[in-house]
Amino acid sequence: MTRTLYVISCAAPPARHVTTGIKAAQARGWDVALVLTPAAHRWSVEEAGGDSELDAWRALTGHPVRHTYKLPSQSDVLPDPDALLVAPATLNTTTKWAAGHADTLALGLITEALGMPHRPVVALPYINAAQAQHPALAPAIATLRGAGVRYLLDDGTGPGFRPHPPKHGNVDAYPWDLALDTLDEPRTT
Structure with missing residues (x-):
């Protein structure tokens, strides 16, 4: 049986x-x-010079790219998702998600997923060390973790993305495999 994974990508360098x-x-x-979030979609279209990147992702996945x-x-x-992976998750999406905002398709999907405990949700952030100090981040993460994310x-508290100094991120070190390993682990909540 094939499992469907929604990859929800926000506007951070790993989205490219x-x-x-x-x-x-x-x-x-x-x-x-x-x-894609609207900003990630804009990056893909404007930075790639048109829809060629979106066309490549559509060909790779066999599905339209939604935004x-x-x-x-x-x-x-x-198809309905069996699991969701928010990667890269930005500070903006994390705090809006925890507050229950659903003003974009990406946020709508991940806020709704919190009410579906049988559907695993993993978030792999990409934030810098300055953003990691924002006072809204820790409570947002606590809220999301409390909801099973x-x-x-x-x-x-465990392995994960380590924030980098501003403007010094390394997209090649982004731990996609850690997120996918986590999706395959049994849920404890």
């Missing part, structure tokens, strides 16, 4: 390299569908 995460998930047997809500009269074009920030 989401192909790495998609291929790694596919190698583990996941049918991957990609959903906006559909109209109520339109059919869903993606496995939020992979290296904050002394």
Whole structure:
């Protein structure tokens, strides 16, 4: 039986390299569908010079790349997810998600997922050390973890993404495999 994974990518540098995460998930047997935040979509279209990057992801996944809500009269074009991976998760998305905002398709999907305890949700952030000090981040992570999200920030509670100095991130070191390993672990909440 094929499992469907929604990869929700926010506007951070690893989003430009989401192909790495998609291929790694596919190698583990996941049918991957990609959903971008509006800002990540803008990066993909404007930085790539058109829709060529989106076309490549559509060809790789076999699904349209979504970034906006559909109209109520339109059919869903993606299969229902068995799990969700928010990667990269930004400070903006993390704090809005914890506060219950659903003003984008990406946020709508991940806020709804909190009410579906059978559906694993993993978040792998990409934030710098200055953002990691923002006073809204720690309570947001606590809220999400309390709701069952496995939020992979290296904050002394376990393995995860370690924030880097501003403007010194290394997208090649982004731990896609850690996130995928975590999806395969049994949930404790």
